[in-house]
Amino acid sequence: MDSRHLLVETMSELMWERGYADTSPRDVRERSGVGQGSMYHHFPSKRDLAVAALERNVADLLPAASELDGPGDPMARIEAYLMRPREALKGCKVGRMTQDRQVREDPVLLAPVARAFAQVHRSWVGVLREAVAARQLRDDLDPEQLAHTLMAVLQGGYVLAIAQQDPGPFEAARDGVLALLRRNS
Amino acid sequence: MDSRHLLVETMSELMWERGYADTSPRDVRERSGVGQGSMYHHFPSKRDLAVAALERNVADLLPAASELDGPGDPMARIEAYLMRPREALKGCKVGRMTQDRQVREDPVLLAPVARAFAQVHRSWVGVLREAVAARQLRDDLDPEQLAHTLMAVLQGGYVLAIAQQDPGPFEAARDGVLALLRRNS
Numbered sequence: 001m002d003s004r005h006l007l008v009e010t011m012s013e014l015m016w017e018r019g020y021a022d023t024s025p026r027d028v029r030e031r032s033g034v035g036q037g038s039m040y041h042h043f044p045s046k047r048d049l050a051v052a053a054l055e056r057n058v059a060d061l062l063p064a065a066s067e068l069d070g071p072g073d074p075m076a077r078i079e080a081y082l083m084r085p086r087e088a089l090k091g092c093k094v095g096r097m098t099q100d101r102q103v104r105e106d107p108v109l110l111a112p113v114a115r116a117f118a119q120v121h122r123s124w125v126g127v128l129r130e131a132v133a134a135r136q137l138r139d140d141l142d143p144e145q146l147a148h149t150l151m152a153v154l155q156g157g158y159v160l161a162i163a164q165q166d167p168g169p170f171e172a173a174r175d176g177v178l179a180l181l182r183r184n185s
Numbered sequence: 186m187d188s189r190h191l192l193v194e195t196m197s198e199l200m201w202e203r204g205y206a207d208t209s210p211r212d213v214r215e216r217s218g219v220g221q222g223s224m225y226h227h228f229p230s231k232r233d234l235a236v237a238a239l240e241r242n243v244a245d246l247l248p249a250a251s252e253l254d255g256p257g258d259p260m261a262r263i264e265a266y267l268m269r270p271r272e273a274l275k276g277c278k279v280g281r282m283t284q285d286r287q288v289r290e291d292p293v294l295l296a297p298v299a300r301a302f303a304q305v306h307r308s309w310v311g312v313l314r315e316a317v318a319a320r321q322l323r324d325d326l327d328p329e330q331l332a333h334t335l336m337a338v339l340q341g342g343y344v345l346a347i348a349q350q351d352p353g354p355f356e357a358a359r360d361g362v363l364a365l366l367r368r369n370s
Contacts, residue, residue, distance in 0.1 A: 019284065156342070183326070
């Protein structure tokens with residue numbers, strides 16, 4: 001791996017593990033083994049490196065969400081996406097960033113997060129509309145709203161799991177919303 | 186306000202706004218106006234002060250959740266609790282702490298968060314069981330599971346709102362799960 005790529009990978013990992021505020025350029029150099037001169041050559045500031053790392057984390061999240069786009073039976077796609085294995089105690093690489101003040105207050109850092117969530121929301125709306133059209137979901141449910149609900153269950157499930165240091169609450173939250181969906185067919 | 190109380194209030198605010206890692210003892214002194222000697226007299230370390238601030242934030246969260254315990258119509262209590270005004274762009278004072286590595290990795294700091302969530306979960310399970318008993322919810326839904334789902338929707342709703350810097354996704358997530366519950370009566 002070239003040193004630029006190595007820096008981005010390392011920053012991406014550290015931001016997931018520790019957040020932005022809690023990751024120093026020195027932490028990145030120590031873990032990556034890349035020297036100070038090379039680091040500042042590629043990324044003049046920690047913020048520049050963070051933008052590249054966020055873009056990388058978003059690129060990691062989106063292919064999974066694109067499974068929602070199909071093809072195949074819409075309700076089966078919904079279930080498969082909800083049930084895919086997730087590291088509940090690590091949380092979402094992208095959603096986690098919203099809790100970091102320095103990210104949240106910086107429109108440049110927050111932009112990749114907002115874009116990623118908007119794109120996942122569109123995928124959810126699409127598959128929910130297909131499920132309604134296929135009479136797999138009641139037609140008096142609002143796909144736009146429900147898409148936010150399903151995203152929130154996953155994001156909030158991480159919060160509950162981390163609080164209890166137990167993936168159980170994440171799994172229960174997800175299974176609970178799936179039960180509600182199935183009973184609305 | 187005495188200086189101990191002032192320090193706890195200030196730490197509580199700063200942890201909500203910035204998180205733990207990103208709040209320095211100096212930030213607390215500057216905002217509270219309490220001097221260094223007095224601070225170290227009351228709280229020998231930032232961690233001691235943080236534990237007191239977390240206990241205070243938990244004490245803030247729990248009375249609201251105790252509205253779930255009743256008395257009154259269970260479904261009306263569920264709706265009232267979900268619909269109570271919340272500062273979607275600030276997030277949850279307690280849930281937010283799970284995203285702070287230094288809190289998450291420190292059992293002493295995480296304990297008040299875990300206890301608070303466990304208590305809110307018990308209140309949710311109670312009211313959901315009452316709603317099932319009153320035939321306001323289908324009896325094939327699992328109140329334990331559904332309690333996690335409803336908590337996750339609120340916690341995850343904050344994440345979505347902060348990502349878009351718009352309370353809309355929080356409200357939509359909450360309205361969406363309420364619509365699912367109403368259609369399961």
